[in-house]
Amino acid sequence: MEEKLLISWSEILKQHPELADQDPAIGMSWDMGQEMVFSYLFMLAIF
């Protein structure tokens, strides 16, 4: 099986549907370090 680069947002929501309704203002509980890596890579993609 091919190694996954990062877990997709949709997969996170599948595993944790309770997050879909969570107020973003109070922050989320998933791994923020992984989100920062994702943001870095995607920022490179749009610049």
Added chain:
Amino acid sequence: MSEAMNLYQERSNRIFKTINLEQADRVPVLGTYGTWSAYYAGYTPAQVDIDLDKCAKASVKVANDIPVDMLHMVSNKPAALLQSLGSKSYNYLSKDNIVQYSDEQAGMMSEDEYPEFNKDPLRFIVEKILPRKFAELAKSSPAKDVALARGAMHFAIYGAKSGGITGALAQQGMPLLGDGLLIHPMDLIADMYRGIKGMFGDMRRRPEEVLEAIEALLPVILRFGMGQVHMVPPKATPKVLFLPMHLPTMMKLADFDKFYWPAFKKMMDFFAAQNVCVLGFYEGDWSRYYDHLQELPAKKSFGWFEHANFKEIKQSLKDTMCIVGLFPATLLQYGTEQECIAKAKEILDIMAPGGGYIFATDRELIAAQDGKSENIIAVNKFVMEYGIY
């Protein structure tokens, strides 16, 4: 509470009450001064990109000198990050100018690569696109690994410095509107990977692959948006993501319906459900799409419009979204103070009654000559007095 914090709260409430289609104490004024701010403070855009402390000084000077309720965003690009990775798209030819974008680099993906892209867009971007965009990432290991790590350091510094600028503005009582950036999947593919010309050809020759690409990229972009939302410190008001759009006014209505609208509607519905407010920049003339926009969740997004018939847009969208913009920036450049004020009065007479309108220019000011500061100050002062309810 300090005087600055009171001012911050008052301005923020005025803006968000208006976004919620309520009538505030007066028409709010949004500063949309982009890289014009750098010139106004005596720098060039390249200088504020390279030295974010200069960017902070320019932003604070604008906040102190120009009467506004909020700045839409701090305009800069992460020069250190782009330069350290050897960007082929953005070039800093001189510190005395603005960053140059090379459209030659827009075609970074060939038309026969859609199937691979559609299978896993993020993997394709990391493995194929990034080495084509950045010279340092095309080298072999360990050079490319070190470059990627070096870029990550610059990314972290950029984030920290940007947060510092937001804090410096808040100390002056000046809120910032934007918390992050979004892009429609089709615009991203057209702008960066296939080029505008390539995308219009793809819509004719391989429509199913284009539709698959949009659908595959959409969750990645939703995640990008939510990631930015969560990295910004908590706020009393909804977080705001800025969504500039490029293709729609160049498309036929049938193509818009087929390719652009479905993903756009999904994006807007998704962020509305997350209580994230999207500011769409409806570039050009969107009047033929007003019927579509009426389908968006009411009061959950707002729109920065460039060209419109004032009465028509107010009538069409007044129950759906707050309208921002419409004041012609060219008048700030070429008009007299009296002509600028007359146009502002004409807009306010139609757009202000009942609330739901934020005064701003029709587009971001970019070059030094895009607006005379004396005209900007005179118009904003007029709106703050004439726009009292």
